Amino acid sequence: MSSTGQPDDARSRAVRAWERWSSWPFLVLSVVFIVCYSIRCLDPAIGLNERTLLRVVLTTIWVVFVVDYVVRLILADRKGAFVRANVPDLLAALIPIFRPFRLLGELRRISFFRRHSGSAVRARVVAYSLGFVVLWVYTIAVTVVAAERGAHGATILSLGDAIYWAVVTISTVGYGDMVPVTTFGRVLAVMLMLSGILIVGVTTATVVSYFNETIRRRVAPPSDHGIDASAAADEKETR
Structure with missing residues (x-):
């Protein structure tokens, strides 16, 4: 951080801009994940092609969640405080069963x-x-x-x-x-x-x-x- 604090100001603006841009897309992705995960778990009769498509969609959403978390962590000025304040996002990136809980993050809006x-x-x-x-x-x-x-x-x-x-x-x-x-x-x-x-x-x-x-x-x-x-x-x- 410089004496004028400009780097931190620019970093904070970047974090806010990223979260503002990504909030609704990630809300949609969370809903899509829940729907696809439910179909995959509840319907044993789906065919191989459909099962493969569901796996691709779920994996893609997981990768997007990981990228989102890493980007925000890199942009955050205080890494430790960011990790403590975004435990649900970390769990969503690491453990599949927690990915639907990205929906709760929208309450911050x-x-x-x-x-x-x-x-x-x-x-x-x-x-x-x-x-x-x-x-x-x-x-x-x-x-x-x-x-x-x-x-x-x-x-x-x-x-x-x-x-x-x-x-x-x-x-x-x-x-x-x-x-x-x-x-x-x-x-x-x-x-x-x-x-x-x-x-x-x-x-x-x-x-x-x-x-x-x-x-x-x-x-x-x-x-x-x-x-x-x-x-x-x-x-x-x-x-």
Whole structure:
């Protein structure tokens, strides 16, 4: 960085320009990936040509995701901060099952989610959590159908069965009427169980944060302007 800071300014502009240009194309690619991945996992009757086409499309999208991540990493001024702030993008580039989660990154385009007030942070956590749960349950369900197909003693035979099993598992209820019998299916079950515990923890922390802030606003003495600091911050964010 020079004394005038111009290189960093140019780098920041380049990052913003790249993200602005690539946001919607990558949103479309994420949706295409989900559709192609679902067809590949759920339809065992597709022909060789169609299967090859799906493989080419999925591989191409993966390569594009990798290139996107590498370009943004190169343009980023602080590499470590970039990696920490873009873990979903890194997972999408490295692990196929996480590629649909690029959709969650589009929440950053909504101005409200960029605010730092308590209400905005809680809304961001809730939105990301709900989006994660929906995509996670669906992706795991689709994947476990492919993993269990044809296995001896398999009980998860359709997408409906898989979604039911995934919801029961992620909620840590675990009726046991449907269980994966393959090694990969059981790995997916463990991932669902761990994520269910994490989601319960995040939800509990969000609720506690909401009640703490509400109580603090009601019992805190008013400031000189009759508005407490938290309310003033929210009003400033709204402006």
